Every structure is written in C-alpha cells, then in structure tokens.
Amino acid sequence: MYQSPFKEKEYKSADRPKITDLIIEKYVQYISRLNPNDDIEKIREFVKKEILSTIKIPNIDMKIQVKPGNFERKIIPLDTYVSKIIKNHIVSPSGSVFRLPEDKESFLRVTINGKKKERSKYKKLMLEYKEKGDVLQENIANYLQSSAKITNNSFAGAFNSTHNFLYSKSNFQSITAFTRESAKCGYTQIEMFLGANLYLPTVDSMITYILRVLEVSNLEEAQKVITKYDLKTPTVEHVKNMFLKCMYKYNFTIDLNQVNDIISSLSDIERSVIFYTGCLWNLLNLNETYFRSFFKKMFSVENISPYEGNDLKEKLKQDSDIRMMCLSINYQILGKDKDGKNLTLEESITENEMGYRTFIGIEDYLVSCLEEIKDIIEVFLKPDITFGKLQESQRMVRTNTPISDTDSALFSTQNIVEWYTGKASFSKDAFAINAFTVFCVVKSLEHKFARLSSNFGMSGKDIYEISMKNEYFMAGLIRSSEMKTYISLLVFQEGKVLPKPKLDIKGRLFRDSVISPLSNEKVRIMADMLLKEVLEHEKVDIHKYLSFVIDFESQIIRSLQNGEKTFFKSESIKEAHEYAGDANSTSYFYAYLWNEVFGERYEPIVLPNKCYVLPLINGGKRIWENDKWFTLIKEKEPKVYPKLLAFKGIAKGLEKEITRLCIPASIPEIPDILRPIISIRKVVYANCSPLYRILSCMGIDYTYKNQDNTEFSLISDLFGNSPLLT
Incomplete structure (x- = not known):
C-alpha cells in the first residue's frame, strides 16, 4: 500500500498564541531582514513599543459556565479569550465555539456519522454496478446512498428553520462558514499548485x-x-x-x-x-530537463514485467488515488468481456489474469517512480502554511480553477499538458501527465485540508473529515460565463471506469426544461459530437457545426410556419384567486385574453393548466395598431373580430401591453390567423441559444438580440439560405 509523502504522519490541533505576540514577531522578522546588522533585541523592543502604544484590543463580554446551571459573567480582552478560554475548542470561521467530541459528543454527531457510513457503503456498491453496466442494481444503490445523503443534508437545513426543534442560527452559520472556507482553501491551493497563482x-x-x-x-x-x-x-x-x-x-x-x-x-x-x-508549476518550468526525463521514464511502461506474486486479491487493496492514476492511462490492459465492456479489476482476476498481473506490475512501477521524487514532495509540495486573506479569496482571479461550488472545484491541467506535449493535446502522453498532475493535486489537498481542520481546532479522525475527492475525470469541458453552467464528458467516476463516456450537462443555459425536448436533445448531440471530435482529432471542422445549427434553425422556422407547437415554451397558469396580487399583472391575464377572444371559436383554457406561449413580433408593441392583422381577422374570422375590438378597449383601460399570447396545450395546431403576428425569430433564438453558446466557446459569436428582446439575428441570416430571408 502506497504511503503518501504529501501527508504528515500526525496532525495536531494548532496552538493559539496571543494575537499581539504574532504581530510583533512578524514585524521583527521583516525589519531585521531589511536591517541585518541591527541588534534583533533592540528591534523587538522598538516594535513592541510601537505596537502596544497603538493597538486597540476589544473586550469580550461573556458568560463562563462554572458548573452545570451556574454561570459567571466576565469581561476579558479578545486576545486572552482566544489564547486561553477557547484554546482547546473548535472555532468556526463565523466565530462560534464548540467543545471537542471527546469531551462531549452530541446525538447529532452520532446520527450523522451513522448515515455517512451508510451512504459510503451504498455509494461504493453503486459505482461497482455502474462499472459493470448493471443499470437496475446501480439505480437501487443510488437511491439508497441518495436517501442517506438527503437525510444528513436535512440537518443543516433544520438549523435554519424556525419551525424545527433543531433551529440554531449560529450552528447554521457555522456550517456555511466551514464549507465556504474549505472551498476557498481548496481552490487557492489548486491555483498555487498548478499555476503559481x-x-x-x-x-x-x-x-x-x-x-x-x-x-x-x-x-x-x-x-x-x-x-x-x-x-x-x-x-x-x-x-x-x-x-x-x-x-x-x-x-x-x-x-x-x-x-x-x-x-x-x-x-x-x-x-x-x-x-x-x-508549486508544482514552478518546479516543472525551472527544471524542465530533469522532469521531462523523469516523466519519460515513468510513462514508459511497455516493457514492465507482470506481477508474479500469488496474493492477487490482496493486491486489490491500494491507495485509491494511485489506482485512479494507473487506471486512467492503463485500463485497456484489463481487457473487455464478451459484450465488449471494460473488465473491472475484480473481474479481470478470473477472466484475464495476465492482464491483471500486468496492470499490478505497472501500478507497482508507478509507485516506485514516485518514491524517487519523495524528497522533493516532502520538502516542497507539503508546506506547513495556510494562505493569508483566505476569507477574501472569492475575489481571486483564477487561472486553473474555472468552476467551484461549496463542496467542489473543477480544475484544469491544460497548462501542464501544454508544457509537456507542446500543445493542447489529447494524446497518450497528455493523458499520462494529466493523471500524474491530478494525483499530486488531490494528495496535496489532503494535506491542506488536514492543516485547515487542525487550525479550526479539530482533533483525531475529525481532522480528515473535510476533503475533496477525485470524483470525476472530465476529458473535455465546454464552459460558460454563468456559474455552475458547463458541459463535460465524464470518463471516470471515483476510480471507476464508466462503461462508456457520459455527457454531463449542468445549468439551464445549456438545458432548459421549458423549451422543446427536441432542442435539448440537439444540444446533447452537438456537444457530444464536438467533445468526441476534439478528443479524437484535436481539431474541429467549424463548418460542420455551423451547418448543424443552420439546419436546426431552418427546421424550427418551417415547423412554426406550418403551425406546429413543437418549439414553443410552456407556462403554468393558475386561477385568478391563487395569485397574491393583481392577477391581471400575471400570466392569468393572457389566459383571460384567450378565453374572451378566441376561446369560443377554438377551445377555452381550463385553469389551472399549462399553456403554450406565443411571443409576438416587436415584443407586442403596436399590436393594437396592426391594421393588416385586424383586417385579416375581420375577413377570416368575423365572429372573433368584434371580441378582439372589445378586448382592445379592456387592455387599454388596464394600460396593459400585450407581449405574448397563451394557447391551450390541447389545441392541435396554431390557428392561421395568429401565425402572422408570431415572432418566429424569438422562438428560434430561444431554442438555439444553447447551440449558440457552444459555438461561442469555439470563437464563433454571430448572433444578436437587443435589450428589449424584440430584434434577433440568426446564424442562417449570414450563412446558408434562411427561410425568413426568402
């Protein structure tokens, strides 16, 4: 089993010296460095005098529990409070103080730990079934692990609910503060490690x-x-x-x-x-000759001898990050089953023993290579330092961690891949250097989080509770400027090789439930096509993707011109009394309009219901002055015409602008008399926006909409023959 040089053998809770002593010592170090010939004691006396004469330490008004039911009120300086009163306690970034669990363990801690073990058990099973491609068992295990996760997450929510017996504002703030501080610690570490940032x-x-x-x-x-x-x-x-x-x-x-x-x-x-x-980045850049030679040796595994021992099942036990590194570049060695699925390590013992032995031989070789640079890791890549101004680091300009959440960070190794291969590459060498880099990042985070937990005052096994695991390997990523909005191609999940690459779409800008399912499917097809082409060829044919979008724009336009409802957004409308304010200021008004004017001729909207939304040309502006449309209705629908005139008076009395129409979902097609006033461009733009965003990631950004959402340009306006231009 690999023993990580990134970690200390033991982490102890940090001492909390007096704040003033820390300030004095820092200034003494700085001044003595700039004035090396001056007596350090004289410098210390000078600094101490200056600081103590200007520093203002606030007092703490607090109650100390002398014994159960008996409190004493004391007023003490803040630095005394920090160094003496809370010396052996856990302190959250929000300021709350907690006793160590070995002093007094709460029932919540026992419950949460139990659910955590339960989740780990079922999540492990879920990943095993996913690796085997057993969808039924995977879904069952996923339900069980998800249930345990939701139970634990609900405790945090209960702390913020005034109607729950667990309500505690300070506890809720502490959880939020712990998670935010940990996430900041994670991405600041990654930024320094990978980019000297x-x-x-x-x-x-x-x-x-x-x-x-x-x-x-x-x-x-x-x-x-x-x-x-x-x-x-x-x-x-x-x-x-x-x-x-x-x-x-x-x-x-x-x-x-x-x-x-x-x-x-x-x-x-x-x-x-x-x-x-x-900083791994600085080490590699300044010592290119040494590390290129090291990596060439490390990644040359073609002639590695298979493992010859008999303890094959025992070799299944290995550090998870070592295994992930080895699997991500050598999983093909394990072979495939009769259905063409990748064999798992467990399966390969019986179905492809030589493949398994070869894999273990390579894994042992990688461990031996890491041992060669053990001293570099221990001295330079395991620093006993926590970054300053961590609480402000959300303002950080990041280069390697484009996306982060309260419990995760998506980071890129592209700069190191380019350093090693000379270009943005998806070659075997690129995957190898990526695997090594990810391994180092994850191991360095273990150390960083353990130190952070020690500084919080945690002890024992609790020091290792805060962590960021190597959960997913995304072979490709399509980013967006919006938070938590991206498309990725997942290849591995927590050390398990997925049966086939899985497209993962996050954020409503790429996947919107209110637009057509066909539009969402087009996004999936285009993203999958793009990411796989990049992986296979490292270059893309721009014309192919422009044509893809143009064809879809034309398909939508023809569908709308034929009166089909496929590409209209849907909207839920309630009865008037269900709205808190004026119902006429909501979508109810448009259901009212339809029923008053068109309901008898076609069919009414029965509320509550979900309706299709028809956006109007020019955002509905001057719709009542559209003489051409009124003339059309008068000629084709003489019974509807007077009702429309009557509602025109109602709308003007309410000073209500008509921006759209709502029609019942059950109506077979869009009535002929409504088609001339539909904003076809707006519907096309709404359904193709995710595709436009994918194009913009490729450097193509030709589409446009104005601030009023009344003017829209399409790709087919510039390329191809748009049905709207003929």
Missing part, C-alpha cells in the same frame, strides 16, 4: 507570505534536495515576476522599491524555498 492584493500580503514560508521551511533540508536532484536556483527576477504577476491582477500602484528590497534580501536557498514551496 496567489491572492496578493497588496505588497504587505506578499511580505507576509514570504515571511511565513521562510518560518515554516527547513532550509537545510531544502538545500539537500536541491543538491541531490540538481534543481536550479531561481533568480531575483524569477521570484519578483511571480509575485508581480499575482499582485498586478488587483493593484497597479505597487511600490516596486519595497518589492525589490524584500526579494533582494533573500539568499539563494531562501529564493528557492519561496519559489518552489507548494
């Missing part, structure tokens, strides 16, 4: 970071590693450019003299520690 809004934040790294680093051990692997020493310019690149994202008025002073004061080994600590 730190949140440094000021020069002071840069200086604090430098001093903290030097404080926790063992310079002697770092020098040994640099000598052993012949790593290059970064220059002053290397270090300065790294920090300036970070700071210029937030501040253009940087005191360059102050930056130069602190960086110039660093020795060679100190610059190396600052530059390499916690």
Whole structure:
C-alpha cells in the first residue's frame, strides 16, 4: 500500500498564541531582514513599543459556565479569550465555539456519522454496478446512498428553520462558514499548485507570505534536495515576476522599491524555498530537463514485467488515488468481456489474469517512480502554511480553477499538458501527465485540508473529515460565463471506469426544461459530437457545426410556419384567486385574453393548466395598431373580430401591453390567423441559444438580440439560405 509523502504522519490541533505576540514577531522578522546588522533585541523592543502604544484590543463580554446551571459573567480582552478560554475548542470561521467530541459528543454527531457510513457503503456498491453496466442494481444503490445523503443534508437545513426543534442560527452559520472556507482553501491551493497563482492584493500580503514560508521551511533540508536532484536556483527576477504577476491582477500602484528590497534580501536557498514551496508549476518550468526525463521514464511502461506474486486479491487493496492514476492511462490492459465492456479489476482476476498481473506490475512501477521524487514532495509540495486573506479569496482571479461550488472545484491541467506535449493535446502522453498532475493535486489537498481542520481546532479522525475527492475525470469541458453552467464528458467516476463516456450537462443555459425536448436533445448531440471530435482529432471542422445549427434553425422556422407547437415554451397558469396580487399583472391575464377572444371559436383554457406561449413580433408593441392583422381577422374570422375590438378597449383601460399570447396545450395546431403576428425569430433564438453558446466557446459569436428582446439575428441570416430571408 502506497504511503503518501504529501501527508504528515500526525496532525495536531494548532496552538493559539496571543494575537499581539504574532504581530510583533512578524514585524521583527521583516525589519531585521531589511536591517541585518541591527541588534534583533533592540528591534523587538522598538516594535513592541510601537505596537502596544497603538493597538486597540476589544473586550469580550461573556458568560463562563462554572458548573452545570451556574454561570459567571466576565469581561476579558479578545486576545486572552482566544489564547486561553477557547484554546482547546473548535472555532468556526463565523466565530462560534464548540467543545471537542471527546469531551462531549452530541446525538447529532452520532446520527450523522451513522448515515455517512451508510451512504459510503451504498455509494461504493453503486459505482461497482455502474462499472459493470448493471443499470437496475446501480439505480437501487443510488437511491439508497441518495436517501442517506438527503437525510444528513436535512440537518443543516433544520438549523435554519424556525419551525424545527433543531433551529440554531449560529450552528447554521457555522456550517456555511466551514464549507465556504474549505472551498476557498481548496481552490487557492489548486491555483498555487498548478499555476503559481496567489491572492496578493497588496505588497504587505506578499511580505507576509514570504515571511511565513521562510518560518515554516527547513532550509537545510531544502538545500539537500536541491543538491541531490540538481534543481536550479531561481533568480531575483524569477521570484519578483511571480509575485508581480499575482499582485498586478488587483493593484497597479505597487511600490516596486519595497518589492525589490524584500526579494533582494533573500539568499539563494531562501529564493528557492519561496519559489518552489507548494508549486508544482514552478518546479516543472525551472527544471524542465530533469522532469521531462523523469516523466519519460515513468510513462514508459511497455516493457514492465507482470506481477508474479500469488496474493492477487490482496493486491486489490491500494491507495485509491494511485489506482485512479494507473487506471486512467492503463485500463485497456484489463481487457473487455464478451459484450465488449471494460473488465473491472475484480473481474479481470478470473477472466484475464495476465492482464491483471500486468496492470499490478505497472501500478507497482508507478509507485516506485514516485518514491524517487519523495524528497522533493516532502520538502516542497507539503508546506506547513495556510494562505493569508483566505476569507477574501472569492475575489481571486483564477487561472486553473474555472468552476467551484461549496463542496467542489473543477480544475484544469491544460497548462501542464501544454508544457509537456507542446500543445493542447489529447494524446497518450497528455493523458499520462494529466493523471500524474491530478494525483499530486488531490494528495496535496489532503494535506491542506488536514492543516485547515487542525487550525479550526479539530482533533483525531475529525481532522480528515473535510476533503475533496477525485470524483470525476472530465476529458473535455465546454464552459460558460454563468456559474455552475458547463458541459463535460465524464470518463471516470471515483476510480471507476464508466462503461462508456457520459455527457454531463449542468445549468439551464445549456438545458432548459421549458423549451422543446427536441432542442435539448440537439444540444446533447452537438456537444457530444464536438467533445468526441476534439478528443479524437484535436481539431474541429467549424463548418460542420455551423451547418448543424443552420439546419436546426431552418427546421424550427418551417415547423412554426406550418403551425406546429413543437418549439414553443410552456407556462403554468393558475386561477385568478391563487395569485397574491393583481392577477391581471400575471400570466392569468393572457389566459383571460384567450378565453374572451378566441376561446369560443377554438377551445377555452381550463385553469389551472399549462399553456403554450406565443411571443409576438416587436415584443407586442403596436399590436393594437396592426391594421393588416385586424383586417385579416375581420375577413377570416368575423365572429372573433368584434371580441378582439372589445378586448382592445379592456387592455387599454388596464394600460396593459400585450407581449405574448397563451394557447391551450390541447389545441392541435396554431390557428392561421395568429401565425402572422408570431415572432418566429424569438422562438428560434430561444431554442438555439444553447447551440449558440457552444459555438461561442469555439470563437464563433454571430448572433444578436437587443435589450428589449424584440430584434434577433440568426446564424442562417449570414450563412446558408434562411427561410425568413426568402
């Protein structure tokens, strides 16, 4: 079993020294570095005098429980409260303080832990069935794991419900604060690890970071590693450019003299520690010759001997991240079953033993390669440092983590793939370097979250409860500027190879329940076609996707001109008394319009009901002045005409603009008299918007709509023969 050099053998709850002592020591370190010839004790006396004469420490008015039922009120300074009163307690980022579970364990903790174990059990089964392609058993296990998850999540919701006996505003805020702080910790770690990107809004934040790294680093051990692997020493310019690149994202008025002073004061080994600590990107870039040779050796597995031992089932036990790394680039070795599905590791023991032995041989070889760089990992990629200003890091300009949520982060390894392969690539080498990089990121996050939990005051196994697992491998990603909106192609899930790549669409901008199911299916077809073409050929034929969209636009236009309802949005309408305010200011008004004018001639809308929405040309503006349309109705529907005139007076009396019409879902087709006033362009644009967004990700952005949603341009206006232009 692989022993990760990214983790400490043991994490202990962090000490909480006095805040003033911390401030004093930081200033002493900084001033003594800029003035190395001055006596450090004199510097300390000066700093202490200056700080104590200006610092204002607020007092805490609190109640201390002397014994059950007996409290005493005390007023003490904040720093005393932090260092003494809550020294051995858990402190949430929102300020709530909790006793350690070994002192007193709540019934909620016992219940939640039980449900967590239950979920882990069924989720493991779900993934096993998914890997085998057993859809029925997968769905059953998924229901059971989902039920356990929902139960646990409901506790957090109960804390924020005034009607629940668990109601506790402070507990709810603590949960929110813990999760947000953890997510920030995750993506700030990924940004530094993969892109040398730190949140440094000021020069002071840069200086604090430098001093903290030097404080926790063992310079002697770092020098040994640099000598052993012949790593290059970064220059002053290397270090300065790294920090300036970070700071210029937030501040253009940087005191360059102050930056130069602190960086110039660093020795060679100190610059190396600052530059390499916690940053795989800097290590690779500055030591390209060594790491290219290392990766070439690591990824050359064609001649690796199969495993020869007899403990085949015992070898199923392995670090999950090591296994994921090996599977993601070597799963084909395990072979396929008679139905063409990939064999699982368990199945391959009996159905393809030689394939299994070869896989285990490669896995052991990868572990031995990682052992070769163990010292680099332990000294540079396992820093005992927490990033400053973590609570502000949502303002961070991110480069490698485009999407994050309260409990997850989607990160890209594209810059490292391009470094290794020389281009944006989906070759075997690209997948190999990606697998290694993802492994390192996940392992570094384990260490970072353990340190974060220790700083919160957690102890024992609780230190490892906060984590970000390697849940999905997305071979391709189509992004959007909207939060939580993307399309990805999933290949692996939590170490399991999916029977076939799965398209995952998130966000209503790519998948909208109110537009036609056919439109949503077109999005799925186009996205799947694009991602697979990129993976197979690394280049795409733009004309193919333009033609795809143009053909669909034309299909929608012809459908609308034929009176079909397929592509209209639907809308639920309630009875008038069910609306809190004026029903005429809601969709009810349009059902009322239909029933008053068209209901008798065609069929009425029976409420409550779901209706189709017909947008009007020009957003309905000047619809009452459309003499051509009124003349058409007068000629073709003489019984409807007077009702329309009467409702025109009602609408003007209500000062109501008509922007759309609602028709019953049961009507067989759009009446002829309504087709001339339908905004065909708006319907086409609404149904094709997800396709336009996919095109924009490819650098094609020709469509347009104005602010009033009355004017729309289509792809077929520029390319091809649009039915609207003929």
